[in-house]
Amino acid sequence: MAEPAPAGLALFPHGAWDVHHHIFDPARFPYSPTRHLTPPPATIAEYAEFKKKLGITHSVLTHGLSYGADISSLTSFVCDLDKSKTKAIGVIDPETITPTQLHQMQKAGIVGIRVNLYQYSAMHDVDLQKEALRAHVTAIRDCQGWSMAFTHVHPEFWAELKPFILSEIVPTGIRLVTDHFALLKGVSMLSEPTSASGENAGEVDVLAQPGVAEILDLMRAGHLYVKISAPYRAAYAADEGPDGGGGAGGDAVSGG
Template structure:
C-alpha cells in the first residue's frame, strides 16, 4: 500500500532527477533535530521556490542562476522543523514574474502566503489576482542588484508603496544596513508596514554601532517596521552557531518583540556568481543545517511565550493567516 510518505519521497526523488541536468548538490535538509517545542501555527517567513526553467524561465537580467528547489523539498524541510506555515518570496532570478512563487503557494494551500516582486508591467488586475491567491506584500531587492544610490532606493521603495497601500500589503526591503540611515525618513513616512529581510542587512563583525543598525532598532521600536531575524549565516562569520549574531537578535527582540519574525531563507541561494563563470552557469546552493539554524532562536530568545509571538502571532498578523 502506498503511503503519503512514499508519495512525498517519490516526488523528492523525481525532483532530484529533473534537477540533475541543472544542479550540483541540491537544497539542504536539516541534519540537526529541533531542540525546543515549536508551537502550532509556527511560520517560516522567508523561503523561495526555484522551479524547472522549462516551466518557469529565469529572468534574463539575473546576476546568478540557482539550483532548483521544489515545493516537495520545502514540505520535507518544514516537516522536519515542525513548521506549519510558510511565506514564499519571489527571488531576483525571476524578475517580476511571480509564477514560481504562486506555484509553491498553491502546493501548500491555506498555510502559505507570498511576497511578490513587481514592476510597471504588472497590471492592477494581476496584483488583485495575486492578493486573492495569498500574496501579502511587495519585495524591493536593493542588495542583490547592488543598488547603493539612495535616490534610486527611494524611487523603488515609493513605487512599491504606491502599489501596495490600497491592497493592505506591506513592503519588504532587502538592503545593506548602510542604506537605512540614508533614507530612514522615507521608511518612517510609509503608509504601509515595512519589513526588512535578514537582520536589515547587518554584518555582525562591524558591531552594534555600525551604520544602519541603531536606526533599524529605532524603526522597530516605532511599531511600523518588522525585521526578519532570518538568514543569520549571511550576517555571521562564526558558523555553525552564528554566535556573533546573538547580540543583534537580542537587541531587535528587546526593541519590540511584536515586530520580529523568523525565517530560514531556504533553499539558501548564493547570489554571487563565482569569478570566471557566467551568470547563466548554475551556482550551488549554500548547504545550511536549518535544524541548527532554528535552534539558535531559543538562544536568542529563551522565553517560550515570546518565541510564540515571533513564530506564530506576528506572522499571523502581518500575513493575515
C-alpha cells in the same frame, strides 16, 4: 496559532511558521534572463521533507528575485504547498502592474511584495533606492494590509532613508520590512582575527555600527520590521542558502 506538528518531531512540537523561504524549480519555471544570480533547484518535494523534519506547519513563501517580476511560479508553488497554510511575498514591476493583477495576487494568497533593487541598479545608490521604494508604494497604495520588504548592503544608508520613510512611507500605512537582520553584521563579521586560531581580542559593540540607531528608532515607533532570517548574512559561522537566504529550508518561528 500554528496547529500541532505530527508526533515525534521535537524541534517545533507545537508547530511553527517558516517566515522566509524560497522554492526554485527551473525545470518547471525558467529563471528571468535578467536575473542577478542563478540559484540551484530547491523544490517543493525538498521543502516538504524539510518541514516534516522540523515540525513546520505554515510558511511564508518569498518570491525569488531570480524569477524577476513573473509570479506565475509563485502562485503555482503556493497551491502546491497548500494555500490554507501558505502566505506569499511577491515581486512586481510597479510601472506595468494593474489594479486587476494586484487583486488577483491577493486572491492567490500574496500578502505583500519585496522590492527588487537590482532592477533599479539601486543596491549601492541610496537615491535610487528611494526612487524604487517610492514607485512601489505608489503601485500598492490601495492593497490594504500589505507589507513591503527591501534589503540592501549599506547600513549607513539608513541615516538618509529614515526621514524618507517617515515622510513618504509611514503615512501610507504600508508596513515596511527589511530582511536578513537588516544585513547588519554580527561580532564575527565586525571582528578581525588576532591569532592563528581565529580568536578575537576584546569585545565588539555591534550596536555602534552605522544604521543601528536609525533602524532601532523606526522599529520602536512601529514603522519597520526586521526579519530574523538568513543568519549566514550576519555571521561567518552560519550556513549559506541561495538568493538571499533560506532556499528550500528557511527561517522558522515557533507557533506554540
